Amino acid sequence: MKDESFDNIGKRLPYDESEEYLDGLLDKAAHVALQQHGKPLGRKRWGLMWASAAAVALLLMGIGFHELNDVSRQPVAAQRADGPIDEFLNSLTDEEVAQLPCYEIEEIPEY
Amino acid sequence: MTNKTDDSAFRQMLLDPSRRDEGFRALLEQYGRRLYWHIRRIVVGHDDAEDVLQETCIKVLNRIDSFKGDSPLATWLYRVATNEALMHLRRQTHLFQSIDALGETLTAKLQAETTIEGHEAEVLFQQALLTLPTQQRIAFNLRYYDELSYDEIARITGKPVGTLKTNYHYATQKVKDYIKEHSL
Numbered sequence: 406m407k408d409e410s411f412d413n414i415g416k417r418l419p420y421d422e423s424e425e426y427l428d429g430l431l432d433k434a435a436h437v438a439l440q441q442h443g444k445p446l447g448r449k450r451w452g453l454m455w456a457s458a459a460a461v462a463l464l465l466m467g468i469g470f471h472e473l474n475d476v477s478r479q480p481v482a483a484q485r486a487d488g489p490i491d492e493f494l495n496s497l498t499d500e501e502v503a504q505l506p507c508y509e510i511e512e513i514p515e516y
Numbered sequence: 517m518t519n520k521t522d523d524s525a526f527r528q529m530l531l532d533p534s535r536r537d538e539g540f541r542a543l544l545e546q547y548g549r550r551l552y553w554h555i556r557r558i559v560v561g562h563d564d565a566e567d568v569l570q571e572t573c574i575k576v577l578n579r580i581d582s583f584k585g586d587s588p589l590a591t592w593l594y595r596v597a598t599n600e601a602l603m604h605l606r607r608q609t610h611l612f613q614s615i616d617a618l619g620e621t622l623t624a625k626l627q628a629e630t631t632i633e634g635h636e637a638e639v640l641f642q643q644a645l646l647t648l649p650t651q652q653r654i655a656f657n658l659r660y661y662d663e664l665s666y667d668e669i670a671r672i673t674g675k676p677v678g679t680l681k682t683n684y685h686y687a688t689q690k691v692k693d694y695i696k697e698h699s700l
Contacts, residue, residue: 411641416660418641419635427549431569435540441574
């Protein structure tokens with residue numbers, strides 16, 4: 406390729422269209438636009454609008470469901486009542502429980 | 517770009533159902549080719565330009581009542597065409613991808629659609645333009661090819677005149693550098 410500069414390339418484009426093609430294109434564009442003018446949204450566009458609305462509704466339902474059943478707000482693990490200490494406590498009578506030594510928090514020695 | 521009398525005459529014809537057909541064909545006769553080439557320079561592809569021109573025509577006809585005559589009709593037409601072309605480019609991008617990332621895709625289209633043999637320089641010029649950010653490329657096209665004033669380009673793109681002048685200067689320099697760098 407020879408040395409080219411901005412100025413000598415000018416406004417030429419590397420592609421062209423014939424006058425007949427452009428006439429036909431503009432005629433077709435006018436015809437379609439005039440035919441479509443004032444028409445209500447086509448079936449496809451209505452379908453897209455309904456699909457979009459349904460998607461938004463599903464998303465909102467999903468967010469609501471997630472909020473109601475938020476895993477992060479539930480205890481990390483359910484409290485278990487079948488461990489050996491629980492079994493021992495369950496086996497005690499009310500009187501025996503009353504005799505269990507009870508400590509105040511201040512009485513617990515610090516490590 | 518055009519005088520007010522023509523603009524109001526076009527508007528009246530397009531708003532009158534009995535003269536709409538005639539008015540719209542006359543409008544395309546006057547501005548259609550300029551709009552086509554403006555769109556083609558943005559979207560590059562032959563088929564893309566056809567689609568965008570069609571969408572532009574539909575939008576112009578449906579929205580003519582929103583044209584109040586505050587700016588020339590040609591400016592308004594260019595704005596509609598520019599917006600439609602940008603929307604068309606956006607539809608070609610992936611999620612969260614900018615239209616500025618379409619440079620390579622558009623360059624590939626340019627090479628595939630180059631019909632004139634021995635016009636490597638023109639291809640190179642267009643390739644240089646495709647390295648520019650899209651908004652800058654559009655402003656450059658409007659100034660360089662369509663020879664619009666900065667005020668008109670500002671009305672079309674919604675960018676301040678000062679920004680457009682700086683961008684045009686920057687774009688010109690970048691195109692010159694690209695051509696110099698890639699010429700053999």
